[in-house]
Amino acid sequence: MRGGVQRFALVPxxxxxxxxxxxxxxxxxxxxxxxxxxxxxxxxxxxxVCLAALGGRVRRRLVIAAAxxxxxxxxxxxxAALTGNTCQGCRVALAGxxxxxxxxxxxxxxxxxxxxxxILVIE
Numbered sequence: 790m791r792g793g794v795q796r797f798a799l800v801p802x803x804x805x806x807x808x809x810x811x812x813x814x815x816x817x818x819x820x821x822x823x824x825x826x827x828x829x830x831x832x833x834x835x836x837x838v839c840l841a842a843l844g845g846r847v848r849r850r851l852v853i854a855a856a857x858x859x860x861x862x863x864x865x866x867x868x869a870a871l872t873g874n875t876c877q878g879c880r881v882a883l884a885g886x887x888x889x890x891x892x893x894x895x896x897x898x899x900x901x902x903x904x905x906x907x908i909l910v911i912e
Contacts, residue, residue: 879905
């Protein structure tokens with residue numbers, strides 16, 4: 790399913806939206822073991838363009854890892870789950886006193902992370 794979506798939807802759409810040129814793709818033919826491909830972080834298209842550019846043999850075994858710094862540093866904040874004592878928005882563990890104070894608040898009170906100011910959804 791994933792391969793089909795990438796081959797018949799992602800790659801053709803990317804070639805129209807953001808045409809790209811692949812240089813040195815023949816070097817991948819020699820690739821046998823594990824490898825790390827690093828994008829240059831010019832845009833949020835890095836991951837899909839890498840998927841499209843690398844070709845099916847490599848793409849089938851590729852897993853995308855991305856930093857969350859952009860999404861966690863934006864000024865527009867939304868809600869985040871509070872899992873255990875950790876805000877899933879900023880990944881900061883709340884102190885025991887702070888956590889106890891949040892749990893004491895009335896159910897209809899908006900609860901916020903003191904670190905990132907996101908609205909906390911207490912699980």
